[in-house]
Each structure stands twice: as C-alpha cells, then as structure tokens.
Amino acid sequence: MNKDLEAEVDYVVIGGGSAGCTLAARLSEDPSVTVLLIEAGAKRGNLLDYWKIEMPAAFDRVWRNPKFNWMFEGEPEPTMHNRRIFQPRGKILGGSSAINGVCFIRGHALDFERWVREGAAGWSWREVLPYFKRAETWEGGESTYRGGSGPVHVRKGKYPTELYDIFIQAGVQAGYPLTDDINGEFQEGFGAFQMNVHNGVRASTAEAYIRPNAGRQNLSVVDHAMAEKLIIEGNRVAGVQFSRLGANGMFARARKEVILSAGAIGSPHLLMLSGIGPADHLAEMGIKCTVNLPGVGQNLQDHPLVYMKFKIDKPVSMSRYMSKGLMLYTGARWMTTHTGPGATNNVETCGLMRTDPSVPHPDIELQYLPIIMDHDLGVSPDVHGFTYCVGPTRVEGTGWVKLRSSNPTDPPRILSNMLSTDYDLGQMRHAVEIARNIASQPAHKGLGVSEVEPGPNVKMREEIDDYLRGNTSGDFHLTCTCKMGIGRMAVVDSRLHVHGIEGLRVADASVMPSIVSANTNATTIMIAEKAADMILGRSAPPPADVGLPA
Numbered sequence: 001m002n003k004d005l006e007a008e009v010d011y012v013v014i015g016g017g018s019a020g021c022t023l024a025a026r027l028s029e030d031p032s033v034t035v036l037l038i039e040a041g042a043k044r045g046n047l048l049d050y051w052k053i054e055m056p057a058a059f060d061r062v063w064r065n066p067k068f069n070w071m072f073e074g075e076p077e078p079t080m081h082n083r084r085i086f087q088p089r090g091k092i093l094g095g096s097s098a099i100n101g102v103c104f105i106r107g108h109a110l111d112f113e114r115w116v117r118e119g120a121a122g123w124s125w126r127e128v129l130p131y132f133k134r135a136e137t138w139e140g141g142e143s144t145y146r147g148g149s150g151p152v153h154v155r156k157g158k159y160p161t162e163l164y165d166i167f168i169q170a171g172v173q174a175g176y177p178l179t180d181d182i183n184g185e186f187q188e189g190f191g192a193f194q195m196n197v198h199n200g201v202r203a204s205t206a207e208a209y210i211r212p213n214a215g216r217q218n219l220s221v222v223d224h225a226m227a228e229k230l231i232i233e234g235n236r237v238a239g240v241q242f243s244r245l246g247a248n249g250m251f252a253r254a255r256k257e258v259i260l261s262a263g264a265i266g267s268p269h270l271l272m273l274s275g276i277g278p279a280d281h282l283a284e285m286g287i288k289c290t291v292n293l294p295g296v297g298q299n300l301q302d303h304p305l306v307y308m309k310f311k312i313d314k315p316v317s318m319s320r321y322m323s324k325g326l327m328l329y330t331g332a333r334w335m336t337t338h339t340g341p342g343a344t345n346n347v348e349t350c351g352l353m354r355t356d357p358s359v360p361h362p363d364i365e366l367q368y369l370p371i372i373m374d375h376d377l378g379v380s381p382d383v384h385g386f387t388y389c390v391g392p393t394r395v396e397g398t399g400w401v402k403l404r405s406s407n408p409t410d411p412p413r414i415l416s417n418m419l420s421t422d423y424d425l426g427q428m429r430h431a432v433e434i435a436r437n438i439a440s441q442p443a444h445k446g447l448g449v450s451e452v453e454p455g456p457n458v459k460m461r462e463e464i465d466d467y468l469r470g471n472t473s474g475d476f477h478l479t480c481t482c483k484m485g486i487g488r489m490a491v492v493d494s495r496l497h498v499h500g501i502e503g504l505r506v507a508d509a510s511v512m513p514s515i516v517s518a519n520t521n522a523t524t525i526m527i528a529e530k531a532a533d534m535i536l537g538r539s540a541p542p543p544a545d546v547g548l549p550a
Contacts, residue, residue, distance in 0.1 A: 009034040009220070011535070012254040014227050014240055014270065015262035016041075017095020018521055019508035019528035021205035022135070023261055025151070026532035028219035033536075035218060036252050037210075038225040038242060041068065041091035044206070053098050054201050055334050056345045060373075062099040063476075068092045069099060072265060074414040080469045085416050088476055089265055093223060094206030096263065097196070097521055100476065102203075102345040104154050104196040106132055107516025107523045108187050108361045108393075109548055118513035119485025121494045123530075126543035131529040132522065134541075138183075144546060145184045151208035152525065153198035154183075157348025159341055162316055163370040163386055164349045169443035171351050174434075182352065183522075187549070188362045193350040196521075200338025205525065225250070227266075228408040230258065230274035230504070232290055237274075237504035257503055257535060261528065264478040264510040268297035268401045269412045271482070271491075276501065285406045291500040295489035296482060297412075300399035301515040303365070303475040304418045304428060305391030306454075306468065308435050309372050313448025315384050318346055318371040346371060351438070352393075352518075355430045361517060361549060364431050366390040366438070372452070385452065388435045391475065392427035393517035401481050416474055428468045429461070477520040482510035495534050507531035 013024045016039030024037040045053050045068070052061040053068065062068045064086075072087040090096035109125040116124050133147035139155040142148030157164075171190030172178060179189035196203040213219060224245050231239040231251065239253035260267045271277055272287070277296035279289040318341070334342030347369060352362035369387040399417035404410040419425045432454070439449060450456075454467040482491035482498075492498055496505040509524045516523050533540055 006251040006253065007036060007220075008253040008255065009036040010254065010256045011035045012240055012252045012258045013037045014258065014260050015039065015095065015266055015508065016093045016206070016210070016221065016223075017090055017261060017263055017508070018097040018205050018524045019263075019531075020261035021094060021209045022525050022528035023259060023507055023532055024219060024221070025209035025213050026529065027535060028213065028216050030536055031218060033218060033256070035220070037219070037221045038227060038240070038252060039093050039221065039223050040226045041093065041223065043093045043221065043223045045092075051331070051335065053092065053094075053204070054207075055331075055342045056102050056195065056197050056200070056202050057330070057334075057342045059099065059101050059345060063088045065099075070265070070411070072411055072414060074416055077416060077418065079420045080418060080472060083470070085414075085418075085474055087265070087414050087474065087478065089263060089478075092206075093210060093221070094204035096476070097525075098202070098204040098206060100521060101347055102195045102197060103347055103367065103519045104152070104183075104194045104522050105350075105518040106183050106187070106526075107518050110361045111514075111516040113548065115484075115513050119487065119490060119494070120513050122540075123484070123494065124543070125548065126546060127540065128526055128530065129544040129546065130541040131526045135522070135525050135529050140181075143184075144544070145181070151212070152196050152205070153203045153208070154194050154196055156192040156194055157344050159344040159346075159348065161318065161370050164368070166443045166447070167349050167368045167386070167438075170438050170441035173441040173443055174438050176351060176353050179352075182350065185546075188352050188354070190351045191349065193347055193367070195345050195347075197343065197345070200334065200343035226408065227262065227270055228273070230270065230276070232274065232501070236502040254503065257505060259531070259535065260504065260506045261508045263508050264300065264481045265401055265412060265414065267506050267508055267510045268481045269403070271296050271498075272403050273406065273408055276498065281402060285403045287403075287406050291498075293491055293499060295491045297401040298398070298489060299480045299483050300401055300414070300416065300478065301395055301480045301512075302399075302416055302418070303391055303393065303477045303515065304395065304424065304472045305389050305475050306428070306432070306471050306473070307374060308388040308390060308432065308454065309374075309385060309452040310388070310439055311372070311383060311385040311450050311452050313384075314446065316447075353434060355427070355434070363393050363427065363517070364390065364434055365393050365518065366431075366435060388439070389475070390431045390435045391472075392424070392431060394427075395515065396421040396423040398480070418472055418474065419469060425465060425468065428472060429464055432464060432468070475519070477515065479509045479512045479515045479520055482506045483513045484511045485513050496531055505531065505535065
C-alpha cells in the first residue's frame with residue numbers, strides 16, 4: 001500500500017449520516033482514542049445553496065437534489081403496477097438527517113419490546129429510553145421521558161395556522177385521543193408533531209454532533225470519500241479502501257474497530273462488495289464470499305403511505321406564502337433572523353391511531369400538511385388545501401437490497417415489495433378510510449372541503465386498491481437490511497458485531513430487527529448513542545423507571 005494514501009486510527013466510521021455523525025462524536029469524547037469519519041458527500045453546502053439544507057421549510061429543495069442525494073431508484077414493483085419507487089438517501093455530512101422532513105418522533109415503547117423478542121437482547125424500552133434522552137434537548141426540559149441537555153434540539157412547531165387546530169379538533173371528533181407529547185408517556189393520539197430544529201436551523205446530526213466538536217484533535221472528518229471495499233485480513237476487518245476526488249486506492253486502517261454506518265442501503269451494499277453476504281448472490285456478481293450471511297440486504301422495511309389531497313375554499317393554507325414576492329420575503333427573513341415560515345417544516349401536527357381497540361399500539365400514522373403537496377411534483381402553490389400523508393406504522397411484507405455489479409460506483413438494486421400481502425394492502429385501505437372520516441368531521445365545516453385525491457368517485461374496494469397500487473410510495477424510512485438478532489438471517493448480534501468476522505460492527509437503521517412505528521431518524525440516532533457505549537466499553541445507564549403502555 002502507498003503510505004501517502006493510508007491513514008491509521010483507532011476507529012474508522014464509514015458513513016457520516018444520522019448514525020455515523022452521532023457515533024464519531026461520541027467515540028471521540030474519549031481523548032485517548034482517534035476517530036476517522038469518512039463521508040461520500042460534502043461537509044456542507046456552499047454559499048449559494050447551504051440554505052436548502054439548513055432552512056427547515058426548504059426540505060423539498062434537497063430531497064430531490066443530486067448534489068445532496070444518492071438519488072436511488074428502485075426496481076419495478078410487481079405489486080404496484082410495476083412502478084419504480086424513488087429512494088432518496090442523504091449524500092452530505094448529516095446524511096438523511098440533512099435532507100429529510102425534520103420530523104422527530106421516537107418509536108413506540110412496544111416496538112422495542114418486540115425487538116427483544118426478535119433476538120435483540122438489551123434493547124427493551126426501559127433500556128433504550130435513556131439513550132433517546134441523552135440525544136436530545138427538549139424545549140420543555142428534562143423529565144422522566146425527555147432529555148434536557150443532548151446535542152439534538154427538539155421542539156414543537158411555532159408557526160400557527162387555523163388548519164392545524166382544525167385538524168386536531170377533527171381527530172378528537174372522530175374519536176381519537178389528544179396527546180400533549182407524542183415522544184412522552186402517551187405515544188398515541190392527535191397533537192403537535194415535533195421537529196429537530198434549533199434557533200430556526202435544521203438540527204441535523206452534522207449540526208448537532210460534528211460541527212460543535214470540529215476542534216477535537218482526535219476526530220478527523222474526510223468528505224467526498226467513496227468507500228469501495230472493506231480490507232479483510234484473515235478473519236478480521238482491518239480497514240476500508242476508498243476513493244476521494246479522483247484519487248483511487250486510498251486506505252484507512254483501524255487499530256480497534258471499523259464501524260459501518262452507511263445506512264439501510266449503503267451498509268449492506270458495502271458488505272456485499274466486500275464478500276460478506278449471501279454466497280449465491282455474491283457468486284453471481286463474481287465476488288469471493290468471505291462470510292456467508294444470507295440476511296445481508298434482506299428484510300428491507302419501509303412505511304408505505306399515500307398523499308391524500310383536499311381542496312378548501314377558504315384561503316388559509318400555507319399556499320398564501322407561495323407567491324414569488326412572499327417567498328423572497330420568507331427567504332430573506334430566514335436568512336437574516338432564522339424566523340418566520342422558513343423556520344418550520346410545515347408538518348406541525350400529526351395523528352397516531354389504532355385501526356381497532358384490540359391493536360396493542362397505534363398502527364396508522366397521519367402526517368398533516370397545511371398545503372397541497374404531491375410526492376413526486378412537490379407543492380401546489382396555486383390552490384388552497386391540505387394533504388394527509390397517511391399509512392400504516394407496521395408492515396408484513398419485506399423487500400431487499402442487492403448488488404447491480406461488483407463495481408462500487410454502480411448503484412444497488414432495491415425492491416420495496418410494498419402491498420405484497422393481504423395485511424399490508426388492508427392496512428392501506430384502513431388508512432384511506434380513517435383519513436376520509438377525519439376530513440368529514442364538523443371541524444372542517446367552514447372550509448369548504450372537497451377531496452381531490454383519490455377523489456370521491458373512488459369508492460369500491462377494487463377502485464381503492466387500484467389507486468393504492470398506482471400511488472403508494474415509501475416514506476423514506478428504509479430499515480432492517482442488516483438486522484440484529486440470532487438465527488440464519490441475522491447479520492449482527494445484540495452488541496452490533498457482524499456475525500462470523502472480527503473487528504466490524506454495523507450501527508445504523510439497517511440493524512433494526514423490525515421497523516419502528518414512527519419516523520425512523522430519532523431511533524437511528526438512539527442506536528448510535530447506545531453503540532458508542534458498547535464500543536468504548538462504558539457501562540450502560542440504568543434502565544428507565546417507567547412502565548409499558550396498558
């Protein structure tokens with residue numbers, strides 16, 4: 001190896017996303033160790049486009065921007081009219097926490113009890129709650145359920161519109177409870193969504209964990225570094241080979257461990273490129289199998305949802321801020337003060353509901369937008385209305401991630417496999433029924449509501465199913481492709497070591513045994529917080545003194 005192209009540290013963290021930034025910052029708190037974080041994207045935007053990342057309201061400007069996004073496109077989906085599903089993943093320091101909708105919500109308590117049953121010992125609700133608290137500074141301060149001094153600042157929305165109040169009233173009229181804190185004791189009902197925003201700026205993991213610690217001498221961050229292959233010596237992962245800005249054959253070696261935090265797509269992709277994965281698939285790609293792990297890339301889970309759109313006669317939606325003049329004013333106000341409509345993600349309320357009282361915890365999530373927005377086309381500026389982003393919190397069908405070739409620059413193949421079971425399709429039908437019921441409540445009486453999509457003529461089961469197969473998309477909550485547990489399809493153990501090889505862990509959304517019943521970013525950060533203690537050999541905090549929902 002060319003020594004000029006080689007670095008050696010104690011820990012190499014691959015992927016500067018939601019988990020990787022968290023992990024690198026926490027590991028480097030120990031001044032006796034050295035940490036190298038490598039990220040394929042840039043460290044941040046430039047003077048002309050940084051605002052697209054940092055302004056909460058501008059998230060629609062980054063999640064389809066190839067400068068900040070891997071822009072993955074899935075395989076044709078047989079159960080969804082052979083449509084290809086767009087799969088955005090962050091390609092910037094902060095990863096998907098730098099391009100997502102800034103929605104910050106934990107998984108439900110019972111999700112983590114299920115993880116334990118699935119083989120993830122040590123990941124129960126009482127054991128993970130201290131790490132959720134460690135990660136955040138909640139605007140309401142420290143409490144039994146909330147953190148008051150963590151890196152990620154979390155708050156409710158502060159930009160009022162009567163549509164938010166009407167939505168919550170409608171939910172109560174439909175028979176659902178209110179919740180004062182969806183990340184607190186009562187993780188069910190209608191109430192304020194929460195966002196990771198600090199002083200009007202997106203609190204990505206780059207902003208929360210890396211930039212405040214940029215002066216640490218034992219933490220190095222290398223951007224534009226494309227990981228190509230893990231370096232395996234005997235039965236141990238010793239480092240990673242990567243390219244950077246046209247220079248190939250660069251190496252980073254780890255004296256202690258390599259931690260793969262490239263996400264639910266990137267982590268299995270790099271494992272398979274390195275000969276760790278399903279032996280038959282690796283043989284098809286002409287890759288020598290070092291460790292036969294059939295679960296690598298399998299078990300892909302995401303939250304399916306549809307964007308149900310409703311037009312209103314009363315001009316009170318956020319569309320009133322979409323004229324060119326007001327948009328310029330909003331941008332200028334945010335640039336100078338970090339306040340105003342630009343400082344919110346415009347998703348300030350939500351509903352977490354059960355389809356039936358017998359269901360143990362909420363199985364439908366509705367994210368409310370006080371504007372008409374399309375998954376593919378973005379915001380409709382010339383019409384007033386609101387959008388229900390609605391779908392199930394749990395899925396039965398699973399998809400996969402596979403190699404396209406042995407070339408690291410070729411994007412992976414991705415199949416979501418949504419709506420592939422009767423249960424999943426039925427849950428989507430329930431979501432549409434529930435959303436229509438909420439929109440029909442008396443609270444909406446003065447707005448002049450009319451359903452635009454799917455439309456009042458879509459009534460019969462066959463028509464609804466056809467609509468769902470033609471319009472369901474993912475909520476960009478890709479998880480579970482290197483799942484934690486025991487058994488043939490598990491990829492990592494409960495301490496996140498990759499089965500069958502030494503010196504390597506995975507710590508990101510891919511290790512979830514099953515998807516949590518909420519947006520996934522907060523849980524991904526929690527995983528990295530807990531992983532840091534494991535890697536450094538620190539004692540875990542005492543389990544939280546809390547009960548489980550009845």
